[in-house]
Amino acid sequence: MKTLNHYLVYASLITLATHSQAVSAPIQITKTTNIMNTETLTNPVVKKAIDALQAGDKKAWFALFTENAELFDDDHxxxxxxxxxKALGHERxxxxxxxxxxGLSVYGRFHSDQxxxxxxxxxxxxxxEGKITRLDIGQASY
Structure with a gap:
């Protein structure tokens, strides 16, 4: 699904292309990032984990967990x-x-590309030691 920003960029490019004047500088299109305020997260380890999730930063994410960390998704x-x-970079x-x-339990709205x-x-x-040993995730109803 295209965002309004994408359509505005496309419209600008079409407008530039249809004018006969030369463009002196190259046009640079950058990917927009999905920024969300994580200041309500009170546990520093959880905040780092959610920040890494938001950024899709695998190195930062995995560094916060123990080697044998457990994951339960809807109790499975x-x-x-x-x-x-698979999820990092596609879920946030x-x-x-x-x-x-x-500060160890976070509830919110979530997007998964899948x-x-x-x-x-x-x-x-x-x-x-402050490492995450277990993460329970799932759909919430509140």
């Missing part, structure tokens, strides 16, 4: 590493609605 155990290798929060459990838009939860568990 999933293979953590392969799940997020579009808004955070509430944060609970000392599944569309829905409400979700991410519930993090940390070890004593």
């Amino acid at each position: 155990k999933m293979e953590f590493k392969s799940f997020f290798e 929060f579009t808004g955070i609605d509430k944060v609970e459990n000392n 599944w569309g838009n829905f409400k979700t939860y991410f519930k993090f568990q940390l070890n004593a």
